[in-house]
Amino acid sequence: MELQILLSSNKTKYKQIYEQIRKAILEKKLLAHAKLPAKRRLAEQLNLNIIAVQMAYEQLQSEGYCYSVERQGYFVSEIQDEWHTIENDTTTLKKTVQNEHVINFKSGQIDAAAFPYKQWNRLYRKELNVSNASNAAWQGEYSLREQIAKYLQHARGLTCQPEQVYIFSGFQQQFTNVCLFFNRSAIGTEDPGFIRAKFVCQQLQLQCHPISVDEEGCCVPEEPVKLLYTTPAHQYPTGTIMSIARRVELLNWAHKQDAYIIEDDYDSEFRYKGAPIPTLSHLDSTGRVLYFGTFSKTLLPSLRISYLIMPASLQQDFEKFNIHLKSTVSRIDQQVTAKFMEEGNYSSHIAKMRTLYRAKSRCLIESLYKHLGEPFEIIGDTAGLHIIVTLPEGLNEYKAIELAKSSGVEIDAVSPMHELQKPNHQVMLGYGAPTMNEIQRGVQLIANAWKNCLSN
Ligand SMILES: Cc1ncc(COP(=O)(O)O)c(C=O)c1O
Numbered sequence: 362m363e364l365q366i367l368l369s370s371n372k373t374k375y376k377q378i379y380e381q382i383r384k385a386i387l388e389k390k391l392l393a394h395a396k397l398p399a400k401r402r403l404a405e406q407l408n409l410n411i412i413a414v415q416m417a418y419e420q421l422q423s424e425g426y427c428y429s430v431e432r433q434g435y436f437v438s439e440i441q442d443e444w445h446t447i448e449n450d451t452t453t454l455k456k457t458v459q460n461e462h463v464i465n466f467k468s469g470q471i472d473a474a475a476f477p478y479k480q481w482n483r484l485y486r487k488e489l490n491v492s493n494a495s496n497a498a499w500q501g502e503y504s505l506r507e508q509i510a511k512y513l514q515h516a517r518g519l520t521c522q523p524e525q526v527y528i529f530s531g532f533q534q535q536f537t538n539v540c541l542f543f544n545r546s547a548i549g550t551e552d553p554g555f556i557r558a559k560f561v562c563q564q565l566q567l568q569c570h571p572i573s574v575d576e577e578g579c580c581v582p583e584e585p586v587k588l589l590y591t592t593p594a595h596q597y598p599t600g601t602i603m604s605i606a607r608r609v610e611l612l613n614w615a616h617k618q619d620a621y622i623i624e625d626d627y628d629s630e631f632r633y634k635g636a637p638i639p640t641l642s643h644l645d646s647t648g649r650v651l652y653f654g655t656f657s658k659t660l661l662p663s664l665r666i667s668y669l670i671m672p673a674s675l676q677q678d679f680e681k682f683n684i685h686l687k688s689t690v691s692r693i694d695q696q697v698t699a700k701f702m703e704e705g706n707y708s709s710h711i712a713k714m715r716t717l718y719r720a721k722s723r724c725l726i727e728s729l730y731k732h733l734g735e736p737f738e739i740i741g742d743t744a745g746l747h748i749i750v751t752l753p754e755g756l757n758e759y760k761a762i763e764l765a766k767s768s769g770v771e772i773d774a775v776s777p778m779h780e781l782q783k784p785n786h787q788v789m790l791g792y793g794a795p796t797m798n799e800i801q802r803g804v805q806l807i808a809n810a811w812k813n814c815l816s817n
Pocket of ligand 1: 469
């Protein structure tokens with residue numbers, strides 16, 4: 362086939378030659394082992410310096426589109442058909458469309474508008490400099506580890522050394538690492554419980570036992586598990602606070618069984634009634650608790666910074682296990698977070714957010730009482746960023762979510778968080794993201810949609 366190359370003036374010449382030959386090869390207009398025009402001849406034909414053609418051929422060769430034979434020239438390489446098809450086949454990928462007009466009561470969201478962007482920007486500009494170009498140590502930036510240890514001491518009564526603090530990029534990475542460190546041992550997870558914890562267990566193909574939750578919190582496992590994942594300060598999703606009796610029972614169980622407890626303290630900063638709930642780690646005198654914390658609720662989920670506090674007795678083995686790990690958390694973000702904490706901004710930001718979320722929680726509950734005529738029940742309203750609503754008679758979870766959605770309001774299902782007995786009459790409402798106005802309007806929309814259904 363005669364190769365036709367058309368040059369325009371708005372792009373480098375060598376790039377145009379490279380792209381047009383590449384296209385001809387991919388479209389099979391130039392077949393495998395066909396000879397490309399001699400460099401000199403093509404240069405003359407295009408009225409170009411031979412260097413432009415030389416550069417295009419070299420680029421094609423370095424990417425494997427052609428090969429050269431001494432004193433004979435350049436020839437088209439053999440390329441598998443499937444590769445070409447895959448390269449262009451993006452039509453099957455589903456586009457993710459974000460609906461901007463929906464009122465979002467989905468859990469796991471925070472009030473991003475209240476984030477102190479100005480302070481953060483100032484610190485970011487300071488920290489983004491040439492001395493920060495290398496990666497952080499896999500354990501995390503020491504300055505952040507120090508600040509976390511200090512914060513936990515004064516805010517959660519948990520004493521640890523910075524050397525016991527490990528920085529990860531969120532729950533999943535951290536939990537996966539810990540499960541692997543425990544050699545994929547059998548694990549117990551709360552039922553109902555955090556879907557992402559169960560999902561990691563499935564991905565790792567762990568033997569995973571659902572452990573019931575009662576009014577005192579996570580029950581003592583009867584199954585032979587080496588690890589237990591639990592959320593004592595604010596059970597996810599029910600909001601139950603683990604009783605002191607159950608805490609002691611669990612610690613005794615772990616000690617006797619040579620087992621370990623993962624305490625996920627994901628949102629304990631936001632408690633609206635009474636004093637903060639102490640951590641399980643605080644009571645742990647035998648080094649049985651691995652503490653999980655996160656900045657996803659207190660700062661921004663998009664920061665992707667979480668932390669683990671390892672019992673001192675496991676620290677050396679954990680270091681050995683992870684010796685070749687590379688930090689997956691931006692060093693600059695870690696340093697900015699550390700500075701933010703060091704300057705006292707973190708504690709004041711949490712105090713501000715606690716006041717805001719308390720007001721939103723109240724607004725949500727008042728709106729529900731105002732607009733939902735039928736009897737319903739609210740569960741878990743003393744802390745955190747979500748509540749569970751037990752639906753009025755005649756509505757089930759599926760119907761309630763569909764009706765809310767069709768009126769422009771997104772809410773969460775509760776049944777997928779259960780394994781043993783799935784309730785079908787509860788929904789979850791997160792109030793982190795919506796504004797007060799949106800909360801009131803959203804509840805009114807939901808109530809109207811539900812009422813129509815109830816009166817049918
Ligand atoms: C139960 C629970 N644990 C932990 C987290 C923190 O997850 P991550 O650190 O991946 O943002 C969340 C956040 O939604 C959560 O709901």
